[in-house]
Amino acid sequence: MSESKRRALRARGKAAALGPDLDLDSFSRETQSWSYCPLSSLPIDITQRSLDVGIRSDEEGRAATYFQIDHSVVYKSIEKAFEGKVEAMSTREALKKYDWLRDYWWGLVAVDTDKYTALAELRWDQGYFFRVLEGQRVTLPLQSCLFISGDNLNQNVHNIIIAEPRSEVQIITGCVVHPNVHKGLHVGISEFYVKEGAKLTFTMIHNWTQDFDVRPRTAALVEEEATFINNYVCLKPVKSLQMYPVAYCKGAESRVRFNSILYGSGHSYLDVGSKVVLQGDGSRGEVVARAIATDHAQIYARGFLVGEHRESKAHLECRGLLLSDTALIKAVPELLGKVVGTELTHEAAVGKIAEEQVQYLMARGFSEAEAESLIVRGFMDISVFGLPENLRNEIRRLVETTTERVL
C-alpha cells in the first residue's frame, strides 16, 4: 500500500476545518460507464448544460478539450495547431505515461487534509492533466468539463495543471450537473504548478443544484516571475460548497490573483475563501471577492494573506451585497505578517442595495426592479478582475446569461 493511501485511510473520518460535515456513505458510487465519443454525439441536454459553464462542444476557439462524465473520460483532444505545445489527458493516463508526475501528485494538497482529500485518494475517479510546454504561448483557452449525470452520485477528481517555464495559457473548467440530478457530492483536487516566468489564468465555473454538496481542494505553486490568476464563478444554488484554495508565491516577483463571484440563493451554503502565502522576494497577491446573498443563503467569504518575505505585498477586497433579510454574508478577512517589510491590507464591506443608487437610476427612467437588477449586475461586473479581453468577454457573457436567469 502506498504512503498516500495509508495517510488517506487514517484521515477518512476527519471532518474538514470548515463547512458542514457530510456523511460520505449517503452518496452513491455506482454509475453507468460512458463510452468515449466525440462531443458532438453527446446528448443535447449535456452539451447545452456544458455550454452554460463555458464548455463548447464544437470546440471552436479552444486549443484543447477534456470531458469527463461521472467517472468516465468521454473525450479529450488537442487542436492541430497546438499539438506539441500542450498536453491534455486524464490524470490516470498521465501517471502511466510520466513517472515524474508522481512527484507532483499530492505535492501541494495534503492527502490527509480531511475526509474529502482522503476520499479523492481512496475513491479516485480520474480528473484532467493539462501541461503547457516550455516557452509555448497558447493563444486559445484549454477547456475541461466535469459533468455529473447520475443522481446522488459521488465524483472525486484529481487534476494536475502544469505551466512549464515561460509558457502562457488560459484554462476554463466547467463543473455542472444534468438537469435530472438533484443531489450528489463532487470532490475536486486541483494542483497547479506555475513555473518560472509562466502565466496561467484559470477560470472555474460551477453550476450545481440545490441539494448538491461540493468540496474542492486546490493549491498552486507559483515560481519566480510567474503569474497565477484564479477566477471562480458560482451563481447557481448549491446545498453546501466549502473551499479555501491556497497559492504559494514561492518565487521572486511571483504574482497571484484570486477573483471570485458568488451568488447564493435558495438555501445555499457557500464557504469560499482564498489564501495567498507570500514567500518570494517582491511577490504580490490580490484577492477580489464579490458575494451576493438572497433568499435564505449563507455566504462566508474568507480571505487570508500571509506575508513570509520582506518586500512582499498583498491586498484583499471583499464586497458583499445582501438582497434578503433572511440571507447572511460574513466576510472574514485575515492578515498574517511574519516578517518586517511585508505589506498586507484588506477592505471588506457588506450591505444592502443603497436606496440612493436605486432612486438615482429611477431618475434615469428605470423602474425600481430594473434599477435593482442593474445594480446587482454591476456588482458582479468582472472588469475589476484584470482579465485578458477575450476571456473577460466570455466570462462576462456567461455571468450575464446566468444572472438573467437567476434574477
Next chain:
Amino acid sequence: MVKTVCALKIEDLSVEVGGKRILTDVDLEVPRGEVHILFGPNGSGKTSLIMSILGLSAYRVVSGKIWFDGRDITSLPINERVRTGIGVAFQSPPTIRGVKLGDIIRSFVGEGPEAEKKEHGLIETINFPRAILERDLNLGFSGGELKRSEVLQVLAQEPDFVILDEPDSGVDVENLELTGNVINNFLKERSALLITHLGYILRYVDADLAHVIINGTVVCSGKPLVILSQIMREGYRWCEKCPRVREERCELGEKPRL
C-alpha cells in the same frame, strides 16, 4: 413655442424629511419655454425642492401638488415622473460600481449604428473621451467630470423640462464655460429650473426669471441678474432682511406669479 402653458407648477407644497419640515407652502411656476433660476443659501431647501419634484422616497409631501404639463405628478413613482419629460442633473450623484456611464447613455439613445453615431456626437459635445462610457458611474470622477457626466445624461435623455442642480459648483473655468455653453444651447426651446448658489452659470445661460428660497419657502422672484447682483453685494443676509420675507413684500423682486 407658446409660453402661456405651464410646464411645471408647484402649488402650496409642504414637504417633510424624517418628520422635519423642510419646505413650506412653496409656490412656483415655470411656463413652457422659460428658464428659471433658483437661488438660495446653503440648507435653504433648493435641492430638497428638486428631490421633491422628482419624488424621492425620503421627501414626504405633507400638502400641496406638483403639476407637470397639466398632469398631477405628486404621487407618481420617480421613473414615471421622469418619463413625462423631466430630466435631472444631480448635484452630488452616487457612485454605482459596475454600472457604466455607457449603460445609462445607451438606455436613452438605444443600440445600433445610428444610436452609436448619436452617442459619439454627445460625448464630443461635452468633451469626454469615449473611454468614459466604460467607467463605473461616478467612481473616481473629478468634480468637472461629475458635472459633465450629469449634463451628458440629460442631453441623451432629451427631456422637455430640465432640472440642473448646481451645474456650476466645483467646476474649473474651462469646464464651466464648456458646460455653460452646452446647457444654454440645449435649453433653447426647452423649459428649465436651474439651481445655483453663486450664479456663475448665468454668465452663459439666458434665464427668464429667478426665485429665492429661504428656510424652505420661495420668498421672492425677479430678474435673474438683478437678484444675483444684489446677492453678490450683500449676500443672502439681505434676503433675510428683505421686507418680503418679513412683511410678505419684496422691493427688489416681483411677487411670485402664483
